[in-house]
Amino acid sequence: MRKFNKAVTGILILFGIFSCVEEGQQIPKGEFERGILVMNEGAFGANDGEVYHYDPITGLIKSNIFEGKNGRPFAGLIQDMVEAEGRLYLVANTGKVEVVDPRDFSSKGAVIEGLDISRSIVTANQKLFVADWGPYDPNFNSPNSYVAVINNLDGGVITKKIPVSSRPEKMFVSGNQIFVAAKAGKKLEVISVDSETITSSQDLEGSPGGFFDLSGTLLLYAYDAEMIYFHQIDKTTGTIQGILPVGLKKATSNFTLSVDGEMLIITSTGWPDYNDAIARVSIVNRQVLNEAIFTGSGFYGIGYHPGLKEIYVGDNNGFQGNGTVIILDQNGQQKKTFAAGRGPSGFLIKE
Amino acid sequence: MVWLFVLYQGLIFQNTTVFFESKAEDAVQTILDKTSLIHDEGDTLLLQEVEVFTTSLSKYSFGQHIKVIRAGELLDFQGLGLSDFLQQRTGLFVRQYGAGMLASLTMRGTSAGHNAVFWNGLPINSPSLGQTDFSILPIGGFDELHLHFGSGGALYGTDAIGGAVHLNSKLKFGQGHSFQLGTQLGSFGRWNQQVQYGFSSDKISLRTRVYKNVADNDFPYQNLSKPDTPVEKQEHAAFHQVGASQDAAFQISTNQLLSSSLWYNQTEREIQPVIGSNTLDKQMDKNLRWVMDYFMFSKNKTWNFKTGLVKDQIEFNGIQNSTHQIFLIGDLDWEISPKINSKSGVRFSYIKGSLSTYNAQEKRVELYQSTNFNLSENLHVSLNIRQLIFDSNFAPFTPSLGTEWVILSNEVQKLKLNTNGARSFKVPTLNDRFWEPGGNPDLFPESSWSAELGLSHLWKRGSLMMNQQLTYYQMWVDNWIIWLPKGSIWSPENIREVHNKGIEYFFDADYIMGNWTLEIQGNYNWTRAINQTNISDNDRSSGNQLPYTPVHKFQTLSGIKRGIWNTYLNYQFTGSRFVGTDNQDRLPSYQLWDWGIRMGEIKTAWVNGNIGFQVNNIMNTAYQVMRLRAMPGRNYQINIQIKL
Numbered sequence: 001m002r003k004f005n006k007a008v009t010g011i012l013i014l015f016g017i018f019s020c021v022e023e024g025q026q027i028p029k030g031e032f033e034r035g036i037l038v039m040n041e042g043a044f045g046a047n048d049g050e051v052y053h054y055d056p057i058t059g060l061i062k063s064n065i066f067e068g069k070n071g072r073p074f075a076g077l078i079q080d081m082v083e084a085e086g087r088l089y090l091v092a093n094t095g096k097v098e099v100v101d102p103r104d105f106s107s108k109g110a111v112i113e114g115l116d117i118s119r120s121i122v123t124a125n126q127k128l129f130v131a132d133w134g135p136y137d138p139n140f141n142s143p144n145s146y147v148a149v150i151n152n153l154d155g156g157v158i159t160k161k162i163p164v165s166s167r168p169e170k171m172f173v174s175g176n177q178i179f180v181a182a183k184a185g186k187k188l189e190v191i192s193v194d195s196e197t198i199t200s201s202q203d204l205e206g207s208p209g210g211f212f213d214l215s216g217t218l219l220l221y222a223y224d225a226e227m228i229y230f231h232q233i234d235k236t237t238g239t240i241q242g243i244l245p246v247g248l249k250k251a252t253s254n255f256t257l258s259v260d261g262e263m264l265i266i267t268s269t270g271w272p273d274y275n276d277a278i279a280r281v282s283i284v285n286r287q288v289l290n291e292a293i294f295t296g297s298g299f300y301g302i303g304y305h306p307g308l309k310e311i312y313v314g315d316n317n318g319f320q321g322n323g324t325v326i327i328l329d330q331n332g333q334q335k336k337t338f339a340a341g342r343g344p345s346g347f348l349i350k351e
Numbered sequence: 352m353v354w355l356f357v358l359y360q361g362l363i364f365q366n367t368t369v370f371f372e373s374k375a376e377d378a379v380q381t382i383l384d385k386t387s388l389i390h391d392e393g394d395t396l397l398l399q400e401v402e403v404f405t406t407s408l409s410k411y412s413f414g415q416h417i418k419v420i421r422a423g424e425l426l427d428f429q430g431l432g433l434s435d436f437l438q439q440r441t442g443l444f445v446r447q448y449g450a451g452m453l454a455s456l457t458m459r460g461t462s463a464g465h466n467a468v469f470w471n472g473l474p475i476n477s478p479s480l481g482q483t484d485f486s487i488l489p490i491g492g493f494d495e496l497h498l499h500f501g502s503g504g505a506l507y508g509t510d511a512i513g514g515a516v517h518l519n520s521k522l523k524f525g526q527g528h529s530f531q532l533g534t535q536l537g538s539f540g541r542w543n544q545q546v547q548y549g550f551s552s553d554k555i556s557l558r559t560r561v562y563k564n565v566a567d568n569d570f571p572y573q574n575l576s577k578p579d580t581p582v583e584k585q586e587h588a589a590f591h592q593v594g595a596s597q598d599a600a601f602q603i604s605t606n607q608l609l610s611s612s613l614w615y616n617q618t619e620r621e622i623q624p625v626i627g628s629n630t631l632d633k634q635m636d637k638n639l640r641w642v643m644d645y646f647m648f649s650k651n652k653t654w655n656f657k658t659g660l661v662k663d664q665i666e667f668n669g670i671q672n673s674t675h676q677i678f679l680i681g682d683l684d685w686e687i688s689p690k691i692n693s694k695s696g697v698r699f700s701y702i703k704g705s706l707s708t709y710n711a712q713e714k715r716v717e718l719y720q721s722t723n724f725n726l727s728e729n730l731h732v733s734l735n736i737r738q739l740i741f742d743s744n745f746a747p748f749t750p751s752l753g754t755e756w757v758i759l760s761n762e763v764q765k766l767k768l769n770t771n772g773a774r775s776f777k778v779p780t781l782n783d784r785f786w787e788p789g790g791n792p793d794l795f796p797e798s799s800w801s802a803e804l805g806l807s808h809l810w811k812r813g814s815l816m817m818n819q820q821l822t823y824y825q826m827w828v829d830n831w832i833i834w835l836p837k838g839s840i841w842s843p844e845n846i847r848e849v850h851n852k853g854i855e856y857f858f859d860a861d862y863i864m865g866n867w868t869l870e871i872q873g874n875y876n877w878t879r880a881i882n883q884t885n886i887s888d889n890d891r892s893s894g895n896q897l898p899y900t901p902v903h904k905f906q907t908l909s910g911i912k913r914g915i916w917n918t919y920l921n922y923q924f925t926g927s928r929f930v931g932t933d934n935q936d937r938l939p940s941y942q943l944w945d946w947g948i949r950m951g952e953i954k955t956a957w958v959n960g961n962i963g964f965q966v967n968n969i970m971n972t973a974y975q976v977m978r979l980r981a982m983p984g985r986n987y988q989i990n991i992q993i994k995l
Binding site for chain 2: 046047048073075076095107112269270271272296315319320321322324326337339342
């Protein structure tokens with residue numbers, strides 16, 4: 001009988017343990033795992049970059065979610081917001097990377113020493129790679145740009161700085177290679193993840209805006225005053241196989257992929273007229289489908305929600321105060337707006 | 352050198368004090384009556400001390416409040432920036448971007464460029480920036496401070512929309528030789544040193560000042576940008592300032608006076624980065640100012656011819672921007688009858704800017720007329736008009752009308768009702784119009800209309816004296832210039848309209864009880880500055896308080912004096928400030944306490960002196976005037992002043 005009781009007790013304990021494990025695996029969704037994260041760059045000299053959360057179902061907006069969770073301001077200008085390896089990385093061009101839990105934005109770590117003007121981040125081989133312009137020279141050029149390597153996904157100290165061409169912006173990881181697009185140097189450079197050295201460097205057409213993968217093909221979007229360019233890159237060799245030009249004037253670095261091999265690009269006449277527009281471009285057909293599906297001024301960032309088929313446009317409101325996000329339907333018709341932070345410049349859309 | 356000649360005289364003077372009214376006729380009388388200045392007392396020649404004549408700022412400003420701050424009140428701030436004094440001792444709010452860093456003044460809810468700043472009657476706002484950095488105007492570079500609250504365009508010209516600040520040198524005749532040494536030592540590497548030598552007889556007055564003010568500003572602060580917000584030492588915020596001034600006055604004849612002042616001020620600063628940034632910017636400011644006044648007095652007229660030069664150079668990270676201003680001013684102050692006083696004048700300004708992206712020059716002519724009507728013993732009216740023309744463009748015609756009515760006056764109390772209505776303007780700055788790229792040459796001057804109503808009450812009974820003043824104002828500012836981004840280029844536009852209203856309250860009381868004197872003074876400002884404009888459909892600025900404009904600011908100082916000792920406790924409360932025009936985010940209010948003690952006028956056979964000790968921010972409050980700009984916690988200062 002005693003053996004029986006022990007056996008029953010043992011079974012119950014085991015059952016309990018497995019029950020706990022079972023329940024432990026059902027981790028509740030974090031507050032910010034769904035919806036739209038709005039990256040607000042912040043104003044120059046004010047370091048008031050922040051992240052807002054917008055729930056497209058309920059319409060609820062939660063402001064300053066970094067400060068709200070961590071009890072301190074972000075205190076930087078946010079240039080990039082990347083989710084990878086179960087973490088969310090916030091890159092400040094004031095020389096800082098904050099690592100937060102994407103579920104609730106609680107701080108997991110940071111890179112706070114050794115960066116200068118950091119622009120973007122990727123992860124590879126359980127390491128962080130941060131593109132940084134490096135310090136300005138007396139003429140405000142950036143001759144000492146680099147990609148910083150941190151051997152810990154939660155941040156920490158920089159173990160190596162890989163010199164790259166002037167003003168690296170966006171990066172893309174493919175296998176053992178990191179592709180780096182340098183804006184001032186107008187170069188595409190490839191870094192070997194293993195050796196942490198540059199293995200190739202090629203000239204670019206236009207100023208690079210960013211990489212994206214379209215049906216398995218790696219493309220780099222670039223632009224100048226008259227044209228936009230799609231650089232087709234061989235992921236294996238790292239070489240530019242071809243450059244596909246499309247006749248779109250006054251394009252900016254702000255773009256997002258939409259559907260059916262199309263992308264949306266913010267164009268701007270700049271000073272003095274300062275008329276902004278959103279152009280719709282077919283990448284596959286190399287064709288401008290509509291030069292201006294929506295017009296205005298102060299457009300500062302763009303995103304696309306494939307599930308809701310909505311376009312999100314950040315309006316900086318002249319940086320006099322906080323910005324506004326304009327929600328458009330797929331045809332560019334304004335549906336609604338909501339208040340964002342200072343200089344809404346990017347979106348991370350989680351369905 | 353005149354100096355050597357004067358020194359050779361080697362006369363021994365002993366100072367006595369005579370109160371000197373700054374009215375023209377009194378000045379004439381005083382200057383004319385030489386014999387009254389000199390008394391022979393045995394072997395020693397005694398001269399009476401007489402202030403060198405300067406024009407009265409308050410004469411044509413009936414209906415408005417001008418607060419005069421004399422040298423004694425500035426003593427504890429020797430070598431510090433004027434911004435520190437204004438922030439700690441007045442109801443005005445100064446936007447300070449760190450300790451010793453850029454500090455701009457807001458008066459009645461207007462912007463940094465909406466107050467005119469004068470040094471000995473010369474406008475010294477930068478013509479390229481349109482404002483003054485109050486952190487680099489050292490206390491000790493001038494003797495007296497006048498704060499004109501409210502619109503002063505008709506009296507002072509461009510910029511005086513919210514008010515005006517006047518820094519004046521006050522020379523004296525009849526003081527003999529004097530040597531003064533002032534030292535201030537303080538926390539965070541603060542060392543202010545001033546040396547002054549002067550000589551004055553009944554005809555000539557000369558004074559030379561040299562100063563050096565330095566601070567490391569390596570105060571501890573909480574670095575909010577890092578995980579766990581560690582306390583760190585502020586880096587890259589050192590302040591180094593040197594300067595010299597030379598003042599001179601010469602009584603040419605019994606009815607003519609010539610005076611001149613020269614001031615060179617050089618400030619080298621590491622620009623304190625905003626929390627979270629690692630910038631290493633450096634700025635060097637070089638300011639040269641020179642003014643010369645010629646006065647000619649007759650029975651009921653005073654002629655004043657003034658000329659001067661203001662040269663400013665800013666070198667930011669090696670990039671130079673410089674401006675020159677030359678002024679020629681002439682006016683006649685005339686007592687037409689016992690009931691009517693008149694001042695008519697013309698000011699010519701030549702402005703040249705050599706900036707990193709453009710060169711520009713401009714000529715301005717302005718005509719002004721001020722008239723006082725003394726309608727009765729108890730009712731006085733000031734009517735002022737001014738028209739400025741800049742490069743063939745007419746600035747708004749600027750009138751003002753103010754009245755002062757003494758409602759009640761007896762031995763115990765005096766009650767006055769003040770009213771004023773005025774228009775003011777601001778000519779767009781050189782940068783606004785000519786900066787490349789982005790400058791907008793088609794900008795209109797900013798303009799404002801204001802109205803105010805005030806009561807002032809003086810009450811005196813026995814040893815108690817109480818003075819208070821309450822003012823309510825409204826102001827409408829239009830064509831307010833805002834720089835807006837046009838892609839990557841920013842450009843200014845006449846876009847904003849603002850409606851300001853507020854209350855200013857001043858209180859000052861003294862009570863003498865035997866050997867003790869109790870003193871309390873306070874200032875309270877309630878300021879509403881409501882933006883009336885949205886710059887776009889999505890903008891949410893309209894109807895909101897302007898950024899960094901606290902609705903409430905309160906300051907009070909309580910002091911006790913006994914013999915050579917005096918001690919005080921100062922308190923200031925600054926209300927919360929919105930960070931942006933949409934009023935979504937705000938900085939919290941803060942309260943600061945300062946305490947000081949001074950042992951004054953210690954006299955020995957050869958040396959007079961005083962020594963003071965202050966503790967600022969006693970509670971070690973962590974606060975930010977501007978968001979993420981660290982400010983020092985508790986800090987200490989010792990002031991020593993020696994006079995020979």
